[in-house]
Amino acid sequence: MTTENAERLTIGEVAQAAGVAATTLRYYEREGLLSPTDRSRAGYRLYDDGAVERLEFVRAAQAVGFTLDDIRALLELNGDSPCKEVQALIERRLTEVDEKLADLTRVRSTLADALQRCRKSKKGCAVVADLKRKRGKRRSK
Amino acid sequence: MTTENAERLTIGEVAQAAGVAATTLRYYEREGLLSPTDRSRAGYRLYDDGAVERLEFVRAAQAVGFTLDDIRALLELNGDSPCKEVQALIERRLTEVDEKLADLTRVRSTLADALQRCRKSKKGCAVVADLKRKRGKRRSK
DNA sequence: ATACACCTTACACCTACATGTAAGGTCAAG
DNA sequence: CTTGACCTTACATGTAGGTGTAAGGTGTAT
Incomplete structure (x- = not known):
């Protein structure tokens, strides 16, 4: 995935940008914290760049002791x-x-x-x- | 244990005073965070009242995101x-x-x-x- | 002297938050 | 047209911080 589409990020790109593992993003999706806005033909997750901000909020909140459940509630x-x-x-x-x-x-x-x-x-x-x-x-x- | 000895607290008394479960105190002891200063003839753990303060420090540090390992390091x-x-x-x-x-x-x-x-x-x-x-x-x- | 709440150890189990692994599909570059 | 980095799912495993359970001893009140 090197095509710079400037709006649709793959899971790896988001992960890198936010400093988390791609697997963690899939996990967050299962947990309802952050879903890709779209999927490619092949089924690849596609995120908009707001995803990175959201992810950073999640990490900051988590760093100060909120559980993922708490954070989901806030985000919902x-x-x-x-x-x-x-x-x-x-x-x-x-x-x-x-x-x-x-x-x-x-x-x-x-x-x-x-x-x-x-x-x-x-x-x-x-x-x-x-x-x-x-x-x-x-x-x- | 109702004998008020005014210096030696049983595990249950410490637990109550600090608002944690007695089992948690045994766990902390295994983890090296807080040991009883003594044992009764029967093997009951006996704590001095500094234990309660120490325990409160542990809980406060934990509440703000330190791991038990971090806290042990500080306490050691x-x-x-x-x-x-x-x-x-x-x-x-x-x-x-x-x-x-x-x-x-x-x-x-x-x-x-x-x-x-x-x-x-x-x-x-x-x-x-x-x-x-x-x-x-x-x-x- | 017996009931009852408390204590002991040892070990199994639980939840939150991931991380790793297997088995396979996708895609841009050489 | 193959290599190698990426992606997919499903499921197993790992770590931190406990909680529960079984099997038994203690201590004081009645």
């Missing part, structure tokens, strides 16, 4: 959904994201503190002690 | 490690955390934007369109 939202439900879902997700941000910030400051002390002391650095002393509210999903 | 750091290595590890983790913060912030603003539009429009809300338009740099771990 469209003009046909009753606005109430859409709003509620988005609000729930926002709350989750904010909790994650709080956790992450906490972990970050633990690490930063540990690094500080580590730099200060000529000798070994008791990071474990630091970690053990750190506190925070519960989160379990 | 101690005064015996050469400071150079310790620093390097912490620095690497800090970088990861900052990348996660960036991703998370991006996802957050996508959601917030979507919610805005959703509130504005009387009718359906094209969230998918929003998501597709959002961009960001690669992250795949």
